[in-house]
Amino acid sequence: xxxxxxxxxxxxxxxEYIQDESIDLIYLDPxxxxxxxxxxxxxxxxxxxxxxxxxxFDDTWHxxxxxxxxxxxxxxxxxxxxxxxxxxxxxxxxENQMMAYLVMMATRLVELQRVLKPTGSLYLHCDPTASHxxxxxxxxxxxxxxxxxxxxWQRTNTKGLAFTGFxxxxxxxxxxxKSDQWVWNSQYTNYDPEYLEKFYKYYEPKTGRxxxxxxxxxxNPDRPNLTYEFLGIIRVxxxxxxxxxxxxxxxxxxxxxxxxxxxxxxxxxxxxGLPIGDIWSDILPIQAGSAERPGYPTQKPLPLLERIIQxxxxxxxxxxxxxxxxxxxxxxxxxxxxxxxxxxxxxxAIAMHKNRLKExxxxxxxxxxxxxxxxxxxxxxxxxxHDNPYQFQWWALSAIQAMPLxxxxxxxxxxxxxxxxxxxxxxxxxxPKGKVSQVLVQVKSGxxxxxxxxxxxxxxxxxxxxxxxxxxxxxxxxEMKKEAVSAGFYTSPINGQKYPRLQILCIEDLFKGEKVxxxxxxxxxxxxxxxxKAQGEQTSLDLNPDQPEE
Numbered sequence: 075x076x077x078x079x080x081x082x083x084x085x086x087x088x089x090e091y092i093q094d095e096s097i098d099l100i101y102l103d104p105x106x107x108x109x110x111x112x113x114x115x116x117x118x119x120x121x122x123x124x125x126x127x128x129x130x131f132d133d134t135w136h137x138x139x140x141x142x143x144x145x146x147x148x149x150x151x152x153x154x155x156x157x158x159x160x161x162x163x164x165x166x167x168x169e170n171q172m173m174a175y176l177v178m179m180a181t182r183l184v185e186l187q188r189v190l191k192p193t194g195s196l197y198l199h200c201d202p203t204a205s206h207x208x209x210x211x212x213x214x215x216x217x218x219x220x221x222x223x224x225x226x227w228q229r230t231n232t233k234g235l236a237f238t239g240f241x242x243x244x245x246x247x248x249x250x251x252k253s254d255q256w257v258w259n260s261q262y263t264n265y266d267p268e269y270l271e272k273f274y275k276y277y278e279p280k281t282g283r284x285x286x287x288x289x290x291x292x293x294n295p296d297r298p299n300l301t302y303e304f305l306g307i308i309r310v311x312x313x314x315x316x317x318x319x320x321x322x323x324x325x326x327x328x329x330x331x332x333x334x335x336x337x338x339x340x341x342x343x344x345x346x347g348l349p350i351g352d353i354w355s356d357i358l359p360i361q362a363g364s365a366e367r368p369g370y371p372t373q374k375p376l377p378l379l380e381r382i383i384q385x386x387x388x389x390x391x392x393x394x395x396x397x398x399x400x401x402x403x404x405x406x407x408x409x410x411x412x413x414x415x416x417x418x419x420x421x422x423a424i425a426m427h428k429n430r431l432k433e434x435x436x437x438x439x440x441x442x443x444x445x446x447x448x449x450x451x452x453x454x455x456x457x458x459x460h461d462n463p464y465q466f467q468w469w470a471l472s473a474i475q476a477m478p479l480x481x482x483x484x485x486x487x488x489x490x491x492x493x494x495x496x497x498x499x500x501x502x503x504x505x506p507k508g509k510v511s512q513v514l515v516q517v518k519s520g521x522x523x524x525x526x527x528x529x530x531x532x533x534x535x536x537x538x539x540x541x542x543x544x545x546x547x548x549x550x551x552x553e554m555k556k557e558a559v560s561a562g563f564y565t566s567p568i569n570g571q572k573y574p575r576l577q578i579l580c581i582e583d584l585f586k587g588e589k590v591x592x593x594x595x596x597x598x599x600x601x602x603x604x605x606x607k608a609q610g611e612q613t614s615l616d617l618n619p620d621q622p623e624e
Contacts, residue, residue, distance in 0.1 A: 077414050079404075079439075081424050081447030084396040084417040085178075088185040091446070092415070097189045098257065098391035099412075101382055101403045103199040103374060104182075106135070106175055115172045115203070135175040142169075145177045148184075156184065159214040163207065175204060180211050186396065187215050190252045195222070195386040198248045199374070205246045212250055222249035222256075227378065228355040249386075261385050262347030263356055274342045287337035290318075290327065305329050305336050350381070357381070373399065379406035387412055401427035408435055421465045424448075425472035432475050439472075455581045459519040459547050467517040470545045471498040473584045476515045496533065504540070504566050504593040511540040513592055521548035522578075527557040531576055540564045542576045543590055550578045566593040 080087045135141075145164065149157040160180055167173045183198075190196060196216070200208055213221060225247040265274075274286045292300055292310045301310045304318055311318060318336075321327040326339045357378050379402050383393060389411040395403040398416035404427060407414040416427055424445065431437040439445050448469060449455040459466040471478050476498035500513035514537060516530055527544055534542040541564050544554075561576040573591045 077408075077443035078416075079398075079424055079427055079443065079445045080415070080417040081419075081421060081445070082417070083419055085182055085185065087417050087447075088182070088189060088396065092185075092189045092394070094188055095191045096392065097394045097415075098191055098194050099383065099387040099393045100186050100190060100194070100196040101199070101379065101393065101395050102186070102197070102397050103395075103399065104179060104397050106200070106204060116168065116170050118168055118170055135171050135178060137169040137171065137174040141174040141177050144181050148177065148180055153184075155214055156180065159210065163210070167207075172204065172207070176207050176211065179208065180215070182396065183211060183215050186394075187252065189394070192253045193256050194252055195256055196248075196250045196252075197382050197386070198250075199245060200248070201245050202242070205248075209248060212248055216250040216252065220251045220253070222251055223352045224248060226353045227357065228353075229359045247382075257386055257388060257391070259385055259388070260346070261350045261381055263350055265342075265348050269348070270342070276339075284342040285339045286342075287328070287330070288340045290336055290338050306333065307335055309335065354378075354381075374402050376402055376406055376409075379403045380410060383407055383410050383412060398427065399423055401430050405430050405434055408437070421448075421468035421472065422478055425468045425476075425478045428472045428475060429477050451585060452582050455585075456547065463519040466519045466547075467497055470517045470581065470584070471515060474500070474515070474543065474545070474579070474590050476500045476513070476543075496537075500590065500592070502540075502593060504568055506568065512537070513541040513543055513590060514539045515543045515545065517545045519547050522546040522550060522554055524551065524553035524557045527554050527561075527576060527578065531557075531561050534561075534575065541573060541590070541592055544576070544578045545584075546578065546580050549580045549582065554578060569593065 080091065145160065148160045151157060160177065163176060164173060167176070186196060198208060198212065209221075209224075227245045227247060228243060229245050230243045270284070274284045276285050276287065277283065278285070290309075290312050292312045295310050297310050300312070300314065302308070302315050304311065304315065305322075313321070318327060321338070322336070327336050328339060329336045357375060359375060383403075383406050387393060390413065392413045392415065393403065393407040394415045394417075396417045398404060398418045400423060401416060404414045404416045408431065418424060418427075428439055428445075431439075431443070435442075437443060449458055455466070455469075458469060468478050477500070478498050479496055495516060496514045497517045498515040500515070501510050502513070503509070504511050514530075514534060516526070518526065522544060530542045530544055533539075542561075544550075544558075550558075555578065558574065558576040558578050561574070563572040564575050565572050571593065573593065577591060579588055579590070
């Protein structure tokens with residue numbers, strides 16, 4: 075299956091497009107408004123007309139006809155255990171936002187279990203607001219015996235404002251498998267200096283190599299074939315006598331003094347590191363000024379997803395993120411040489427995916443990966459603009475690979491900037507000294523006017539931007555074209571070429587392949603090249619040298 079982005083609700087997409095047992099690894103970080111009080115989350119909503127749905131940027135679910143319909147499907151479906159479980163939760167929790175969220179999650183987890191390979195794993199990222207309920211659902215769908223880990227990720231340091239309780243500073247990641255055989259690549263972290271001083275306290279006199287002395291006694295005392303005398307000591311050893319003698323000649327088995335039990339030298343430079351446990355405090359959250367942050371409020375750091383993908387998949391495996399957000403899981407999968415599928419219900423997310431894939435890997439939609447669910451022609455674009463102008467805006471920005479601006483958590487719509495309403499931006503480097511220049515973009519989900527072009531020209535001047543682009547649903551008028559021509563040209567200081575200062579693109583032009591006229595930028599290609607080089611830097615895992623003979 076080719077790398078693919080899907081726009082839309084992940085439930086019908088899973089059912090229509092994703093085949094049974096086709097996915098190697100699933101990571102999902104389903105949205106939920108955990109900042110709301112429990113009193114609100116558990117407030118009865120039986121009289122509410124609101125449906126159980128995820129609105130754009132609004133991590134809130136409500137009990138309504140859709141939730142009730144899905145609940146009935148689960149209760150009366152072919153799996154009686156799931157029906158009994160969700161019915162019990164409904165009786166205990168009631169009809170409210172929490173129950174709506176759990177119902178909608180349960181039906182999606184059923185589909186995710188279906189598409190997961192027998193050797194696959196699922197990682198569900200959540201917080202303590204609903205984690206206890208989600209674990210019950212996961213136990214029922216995947217089986218208690220297939221629970222792997224409850225990982226605690228310390229997402230932030232404790233704040234100084236926790237006056238009436240302990241500070242909440244962690245997320246929970248549940249790991250489940252589909253069977254008793256799954257892909258597993260052990261991961262390690264660097265040793266703590268105090269640990270090294272305590273356990274690796276010996277040094278080779280000539281080489282300076284650091285080592286510790288390990289136990290060579292077999293933990294199983296009932297092994298007659300491994301019971302023998304070695305250097306005057308009779309024990310049940312880990313290894314046969316021939317291997318023990320060979321190791322002694324190599325100098326890695328030593329007897330520190332006569333009569334002492336022989337020990338094994340374990341060199342620090344031959345160890346993988348400290349095996350990673352289920353408390354992750356070594357991966358920092360994305361800082362406010364980080365270049366990795368595109369402005370998406372719930373974005374997870376790339377190293378977090380890299381650890382999950384490295385652990386539970388192999389190069390070439392297929393990774394699925396059904397709530398792909400700003401695309402961190404997709405970027406990590408691409409970087410590590412995995413195939414991927416991303417699904418999201420907003421074009422803002424899809425636009426961010428496209429931007430990151432271009433910037434990090436120099437990948438082009440419809441060339442290097444598929445995008446399903448976007449408008450395919452002018453009629454589709456008009457329908458999208460009619461149904462949701464902001465979704466249209468974000469799709470149009472993604473068509474020219476502009477970074478969207480103004481998407482706000484908790485809002486169904488965008489936010490116009492104080493400078494007059496820039497919807498997107500394209501950054502590029504077109505200066506010998508590396509100075510960043512900008513293309514500022516406005517989108518109009520209707521017909522434009524010459525005053526719009528004139529206003530955009532003022533914004534370009536005020537922001538000292540290089541180029542302005544006006545995207546319009548309808549073809550531009552002759553007055554709009556004249557206004558754009560009167561703005562003159564931007565001249566590249568590197569190649570000396572001239573580019574129209576103000577450019578108008580109508581949607582029909584985009585479907586014909588029209589592009590923004592701007593200088594080529596080397597920054598994206600260079601960054602992509604750095605990422606490609608990093609893709610091959612994973613080390614192989616060796617077997618434990620202390621493993622006893624079977």
